[in-house]
Amino acid sequence: MRVERDFIGELEIPDNVYYGIHTARALKNFPITGEKYNENFIWAFFMIKKAAAILNYELGYLEKDIAKAIVKACDEWKNLKNYIVVEPLSGGAGTSINMNFNEVIANRATEILNGEKGEYIVNPLNHVNLHQSTNDVFPTAGKIAIIKELREVVSNVIKLQDIIQNKEKEFMKIKKIGRTQLMDAVPIMLGQEFGAWADALSRDRWRLYKVEERIRSVNIGGTAIGTGIAAPKEYVLKIVNVVREITKIGIAKAENLIDATQNWDVFSEISGLLKSLAVNLIKISNDIRLLGSGRSGYNELILPKIQAGSSIMPGKVNPVIPEYVIQLSLSVISFDNLITTATYNGNLELNHLAPLIIHYTLKSMEYLNNSLTALKGYIELIEANEKQCQKNLINSYTFITPLIELFGYEIVSEALEKNDYEVENVIKYLSEKYNKNIKELKKMINPEKMTGLGYNLK
Template sequence: MRTEKDFLGEKEVNKEAYWGIHTQRALDNFPLSGQRVHPQLIKALALVKVAAAQANLELGYLEEEKALAIIEAGMEIAAGKLLDQFPLDALQGGAGTSTNMNVNEVLANRATELLGGQKGTYLVDSCNDVNMHQSTNDVFPTALRIAAIQLLLPLSQAMAELQNALQEKEAEFAGIIKPGRTQLQDAVPITLGQEFSAYAQAIARDRWRLYKVEERLRQVNLGGTAVGTGINTPKEYIYLVIEKLRQYTSLGLARAENMIDLTQNADVFVEVSGLLKAAAVNLGKIASDLRLLSSGPHTGLGEIQLPEVQAGSSIMPGKVNPVIPEAVNQAAFQVIAHDLAVTLACQSGQLELNAFLPLVAHHLLHAIELLTNSAQVLAEKCVRGIRANKDHCQLLVENSLIMAPALLPYLGYEKTAAIVREARQKNIPIRSALLESQLMTEEEAERLLDYRELTRPGVAYHKLKMKSLGGEV
């Protein structure tokens, strides 16, 4: 062990640890969730420190030897090294100060090593050098924006892959007629391809919204320090550090016009979280539909078959469950729960700062990651392997009453209702009941009750009339 000091006193720290006394106190103070700070946030914080060190070096505020050591150490962490040196609980008081100091101390000790010193000797100081011209209040929200952007990019790609998988099934199932249902009751004919087209379109909306919302995260308050006024920060540093941050992140970041606003208000994270929730709602609805459409398979709807990925029961041999959609449903529920936590945390900021950004970071970043994984799994392990039970769909159409709406323009509501009642009472297809009523010839019935025509816009009676007149439909 080694002994370190701060203004509160002394504390023992593991001599092999790269963190120091501030991190050790936070470790002792916040044994809450058992979940660590998201590694993407740590990597983003490291890049912020690198940009700050580079700016301070070029402006002559930081010695070259120290600056280069900080930059090298920061790039190591940004590349995924030393991530085991960030042990803090994701939920912590102090608006992220503990995490900021954890990064400062790890960078200081690693930079000290690079300069030939031993951990704990601090040839590079965590506050005076690594944290120069910074505050947790501008560093932490800036890093959170960077981390969110970096995670949103693969999410957008995953949603694109899911959209593509659904569109492939749309084309494959275009010719399969089946009952359309409203409120779980038989309604009108639809093609299986049309159902999948709606799923694809919903995902397309989510994909576009998530792609565009990244732009809302590009404004940062780095350089605003404590409350956004830029106290203790040279003006030239404020402009240069943003330039360096763009360079090291390869992101189109910009200094906020009002840094006080971005230091006080976290509503942009609510906006992003809300779009994640919308995507979760669509993913969850699609997953539920796939479970329902594949239900049975002999006593349920059984219109599609999902890929068989694992045995479904320890007591019922041969049973296979829709485990992928079930897992995606649970992920969707979790993302919606994440959104509530983000909303409450962002609303609870007071005056010049939001103290609850650690909670925002934890839930927002995990929600993005969870959605990314869910979209990938749903596309690869479920959607791409779906097969249609074409003959069963056809049988359901033949034996249902979903053709009734096509009779309305020709027979009117009362006569059509009477035919439907007759079909129900006798348990016969509506086509048979229609012929028994002698309200229409067999040829007229065949032409009017054309399944494919009934899945397209327009009124079948008027289409037939146009055809009889030699016109275009």
Template sequence: MVKTREEKDLLGTKQIPADMLWGIHTARAVENFPISNQKINHELIKAYGEVKLACAQTNSQLAYWKDPEKTSAIGQACSELAQGLLKEYIVVDALQGGAGTSTNMNVNEVIANRALQILGEEPGNYDLISPLDDINLHQSTNDTYPTAFKVAAIRLLRELEQQVLALQEAFQQKEKEFAHIVKIGRTQLQDAVLTTLGREMSAYAEAFNRDRWRIYKCEERLRVVNLGGTAIGTGLGAPKKFIFQVVDKLRENTNIGLARSENLIDNTQNADVFVEVSGILKACATNLLKISNDLRFMSSGPDAGLGEISLPEMQAGSSIMPGKVNPVIPEAVAQAAIKVMANDQAIAQACSAGNLELNQFMPLIADSLLESLTLLSNASKIFSEKCVSGLIANEEICKQQVENSTASITALIPKIGYKKASEVAALSKSKKITIRESVLLLKIMTASEFEELITPEQVCRLGN
């Protein structure tokens, strides 16, 4: 028989494993919400610990607790949660009713019971340290949950920015390596005009440069918090000194430029800022999807496709086709990008579906946005390290395609005109010879003159 303790709430009593750090509110939430089978994002758990620590420190400074040992134990328990040491006890489902109340109560109970352990007491002795009267003192789910969410999001944004920067730099390195390689540029998947492989890489680098800057600016959108606003932003149940001091303490602890909202009611009920940030993440996902697909297309073959580049070989590609190697990294990156786009739609719907003074769908918003940040960060990392950094250009294939494609004719027009260029194209097609061979056969220009018109410098020159 498992030893238990009895806990009570307004609905009745419940038996809880005696040494468990969570309590009756968590137990009911676990029973009520077997929905996603996904745990709460670990960054949100750690950020919640930081929020609770700032609240505890502020309450201590305002002398709401007289016992220094109790105060110290609560602070230590909050710190342990912030360090991720207690995350195994945060067991409620990521998706839950109540705007995050189950998460807040799970956190409150774990901190209270851990503090009791630190004092040498048994879990459940809430007369000494209460999840509600002590750990939740001067707080509400409705201000602690979104504040912890924003802290977690900012931390993940900073990580994402660094990964996107690394991806940008990887493409910039390839821009330098491939600057001399002339190749076919394509529009509508058809041969168009000449370009260089380096210029293609530079365009990818520039796209991620924009993403990096947009991601950096997102922190400004998230740093305004409603901590101290309690239930609906009026600060009900919290003293004015607490309201004015608690965000300062959280800013000091986290080293994040957090600021208390000038309109706590607005910041409590309206979630449009998360839609804005998610839109920026969707833009990054768009670039990841487009560029990962470009690399797959350019590396297609290797014998019967474009074959302009070779991607690093990461694993065997088939259980039935010997020798086949698939572009698994770009494929994985593409799937992460698609999931981020799907999350963006969920975030937009959830943010718009809030009612009156509160958005009840905050758990879905938080889970989706934090997942998107994690997906983009991880996808950017593997894309950079396992794909882009190891790209190899197949120079000979690019050269053959330039000589064989009618795309190279466009480069000749400034010297020979459109009419003669058309004659070159017709001869090449009828005799099944290269453009270079056609030019020489028609004696329109010499071999050296032809080569001069398709050099990297000539191809990349802005204008004629």
């Protein structure tokens, strides 16, 4: 064990770990929950520390060997990430996690300079954290990570949309009964149902693509509250450019660093858009469950057999992937409420709930990426039960709806009642009673024409 000191006192730290006393206090203060930071966030944090070291050396505020050691340590982030041990939901607006990074980088950089852990040839605060504060590093790392994760979400939405559009084409000639309030409505093509899902995802794709513009505005260089105190003007003006060059993420310095430090409404906006995607994924998943419900149900989709569905009922297969997607998507919707509440509960010059906001925004994206990937693979394997679609359509009576144009709603309703809702008998009854050509009546209720395809609506 080694002994480290801060202004509060002394603590023993295991010799083999790269973190120090500030991290050790955080581990003591905040009981373990098992929550972990997103890897993109960890990478972004290391890259910001690297950028700061490079710029501080260029401006003459760090010695060359210290700056080079910090840069080398940051480049080893994959080996050091397991020492980032402070959990997301810690107090202090992210100070504990910033100190965790500072100490890990400082100890590794000290080793690079042939020192021992805890010797701090490279100091966590005076060197690694030079011209920075938690309040500009933390949200900037969060936004960079969110942009990277967001691009993956958009990519996965596109992939799922493509698969659904393929199914739309495959199933476009299959007639079936449409349903409203789960009751028989009017005819629709099975492909049209898939097409509607694809269009919903298209909106999600566009919304999420456009919101990146608002996330790019960062407050790095604003230090504690956005006034730039404790950082020289030349650093404040240049640090965004260095971070952008290193991360290859198109961030820009916020026009008002004070606003960008204290007002986090952009996180509420992105969370709301992620919620909208979750809503559509739940709708699609529930529709698949209904259309694929067993032989005594709708039974219009043949769902893939990917695992046994029961420990007691032989041969049972459940829609486990749609159910998985629904559970993750419901979590995202709950996270949105959490993020919104945390966003408006920021006070004065800082949002003290920053760790929660960043963590659950990134977690929402992780859940959605998992959902999109799983659902894509599942929908690829779905087949149509064309015979059942035809059977359900024939057994329905609602596709005689066009006859109300000729006879009126009340007369058609009365004819259905008198003929026990048997379509053939209804047509015959109306033909005889009102002296209409039976072939013309049947022509009026052509299911394909009723789907809109006969009118070239699409």
